Amino acid sequence: MAVSPPPQAPPTRLLVVEDDDTIRETIAEALSSEGFEVDAVGSGSTALERFKGSPDNPSCDLVLLDLMLPGVSGLDVCRYVRRRGFSTPIIVVSARDSETDRVVGLEIGADDYLVKPFGMRELVARCRALLRRSARNGDSGAKEVLRFEDITLYPEECRVTRGGQEVNLSPKEYRLLEVFMQSPKRVWSRDKLLERVWGIDFMGDSKTVDVHIRWLREKLETNPSAPTYILTVRGFGYRFG
Amino acid sequence: MAVSPPPQAPPTRLLVVEDDDTIRETIAEALSSEGFEVDAVGSGSTALERFKGSPDNPSCDLVLLDLMLPGVSGLDVCRYVRRRGFSTPIIVVSARDSETDRVVGLEIGADDYLVKPFGMRELVARCRALLRRSARNGDSGAKEVLRFEDITLYPEECRVTRGGQEVNLSPKEYRLLEVFMQSPKRVWSRDKLLERVWGIDFMGDSKTVDVHIRWLREKLETNPSAPTYILTVRGFGYRFG
C-alpha cells in the first residue's frame, strides 16, 4: 500500500474503562503505542460522564469496557450509552467466561466480548477490526461543513470558499486552515500545528509553519500584512478568529 | 381503506462455510431456527463462487467461515473476498486457538474470530451484534441509476453510457466510476479508492490508481488530458463532477 497519508484525520480516541490500575495501565500503554489516543478511566460513573453530550458528537470512537466495576457496572454503562442513542463501538472485556455472560453482553449492545486474560495483540487486532467495520458504515464519516464569517470549508470536497469565491489552497495550507477552523479562537503553538498538520514524525524546523501561514494569509486575507482571520499571538503561536 | 400489508423485510442471508458435515448442519439449523436464511457450503471453492458478482450486489449478508478447509482455505476465502472489494461481515470460526491465529484472521479482514467449540447461543449473539453494526450500511437493494450530466451508470447491468452511447469499461474502471458517481464532488484519496475498489488488503502501489484513472478518462472524457468529469485535486486525490 502507498505511504500512509498525512494526519489529516485526528487520531482515533479510545475510552478504556477498567478499575484494576495495573490492567488499565497495560492496556492504555499498548494502545497508545499503536497510535491511538487513550482516555483511561477507573469507574463506571466517570465513563458515563463521557457520554453526556450529543450522539452526533461522541467524545470517543471506541470503548473498551470492563464488566466488573464497583458501583455502576459495565453492563449499566453499555445500556446507558445505547439507550442515549450512541452507536459508539463497544468491546466488553471481562473475566466472566460463561456463554450466558457473553450472550448477555452482546445482546445488550456490545460489539465484541473478550475474555480475560487476553493478549495485547489480539486486543489491538479486535479494536482495528471493529473500527474498520464502523468506519465503513460512515458512522464517523459525517464531516460537517465549517464556517467562519464569510469563509466556508467543505471537508468532503477539500475545498474552501471566501465570500462564495473559490480559494485554491495547497495541501498544507488547507490542513492548516482546517485545524484552525475546527477550533476557532484557540491558540496553536507551532509545535502543535506541526504535530497536527505535518505529523508527529516531522523532523524539520518549526519556522516552516511561519512560511505556510504567510502563504495562507496571502490567499485568504484581504491585506495579508494586516490579517483579520489568522492572527499572531506573539510568544505563543497563531489563532483563527 | 385497505389494510396495508406488513412491511416485510427480506430475510438476512448467511453463508456458512464448513467442511465438517455435522457441524455445518448444526450451525445451519441453529441459525435457520432464528429466522436467518442459510446457505451452507462445504468447501472454499464453493464459497468463492458466491463472490463472483459485484461488491454492490453481494449474495449474502454475513459469512461464517471455517479456517481449516481442504483445498482453498478459509484465509484464502477471506483474502479473496476482501480483495475483491466486498465488505460483507465475516466471522471466522476455527479450532485454532493461538493468539497469532486470531490476530492473523482479524488482520486479514475478518470481523470476529470464534474458537471451536462454541455454543450456538453465542454464535447467534455474535452474528446479531455484527449485523447490527453493519446494518447502517442498510441501502442494500437501492441500486438506483446514477446520472451526471450526459453520463449514466446502470448498477444492475454494470453498464455505462455517455450521451446515449455505450461506454465499454473494464471492471476496475467501472467500479471506480461507480464509487465516484455515488458521491459527486467528493474528493477521494488514492488510498480510499484502493480500499473501495480493490479491497482493504491490496498490497500494491497507490500509483496503480493513477493509471486506471487515466484509462477511465481515455474512455469517458472528450479530451483525456483536459478532463471535465474526473478532476485531479492535487495533494488529495480525485473527484467526480
Added chain:
DNA sequence: ATAACACGATTAACATTTGCGTAGAGCTAA
C-alpha cells in the same frame, strides 16, 4: 528614551513531491 534583543514577517533559492503519460511484463479467458 533608546539600544539591545527576541520574535515574527518576508522573500528567494533550493529540494522534494506529485501527477501525467507511456511502455511493457504478467496473467487470464476466449
Added chain:
DNA sequence: TTAGCTCTACGCAAATGTTAATCGTGTTAT
C-alpha cells in the same frame, strides 16, 4: 495463440514544501 485487463516502472514537468538569510517590529533593560 490472441486479446484484454491489471499492475509496475520510469522520465518529465509543474506544483509544493523547506531552508536560510534578511528585514521589521514589539519588548525590555538601562
